[in-house]
Every structure is written in C-alpha cells, then in structure tokens.
Amino acid sequence: MTDEKQDERLSYEQARAELATVVERLEAGGTSLEESLALWERGEQLAEICQRWLDGARARIDAARQRAET
Template identity: 55%
Template sequence: MTATAKPVDELNYEEAFAELETIVAALENSQQALEESLALFERGQLLAKRCADLLDSAELRVQQVNVHLPDLPDEDASEG
C-alpha cells in the first residue's frame, strides 16, 4: 500500500474490491511488520465497508426501478 492510495470513498466497487483482494493476499502472506499489517487491515476494513455500501446502494436502485416498472417480471417468476 502506498501513501498515495486513492481515498476509499472515491473508489468504485471494482476498484475497492480489487484492492481488498490485494490486501487479503498480502495479509495471508504475513511478510509485513506488525504496523504495516495493522495499516493493511484497517484499509481492508474500510474497503469492505465501501463495497458493502455500494452493493446496498445498487440493490436500492434495483428495488426503485422495480417499483416504478411493476409490469416487468420479477426474479421469482423466472425461477419457477
């Protein structure tokens, strides 16, 4: 992780998830000093929250579209 890392709140889902995967791999490698591991962990927590927030936002948008377009078949109808 570099000091010039993009702020978490400016990352889109794909960017945040990719960086989170990199951090997980680095932490699994366990080659960092304790302080670096803690910094990676903290950044990873922020990235995980960002991903969850973006997914929640996308889900809300889908629900709003479904409310405004009720004639579209819902996913339950296509499963049966």
C-alpha cells in the first residue's frame, strides 16, 4: 500500500497524534537538516489530513443545522 493510500486511512486522532510527535521531534532539535526537512514535510501532510477531517466535520454540522432549521 502506498504512503498516500495509508494516509487516506488515518483517522483524525491518528494524524493529530503523529503530528504532535513530529512537532516534538522538531522542537527537540538534534536532527540533521535533511531529517528536519523530511519531518517538516510530513508535518505539513499530517496537518492537511487533520484539516480535511475538520472541514468534513464542519460540513456535517452545518448540514445538520440546516436540516434542523427546516
């Protein structure tokens, strides 16, 4: 399974937890420039996954509110 396919299967909680780990590693320092860049890129991917989940949740809430108003 490709990394992209695996990322599509991550839950919000899984992506957020991995993102927190990435941030901790970046904040701790001690990594090479190349590793830091790879961590940063992974963090960006995980942040996008989290944002998609949040956007989807917001859309569901908005839809439920609209149904309740009608």
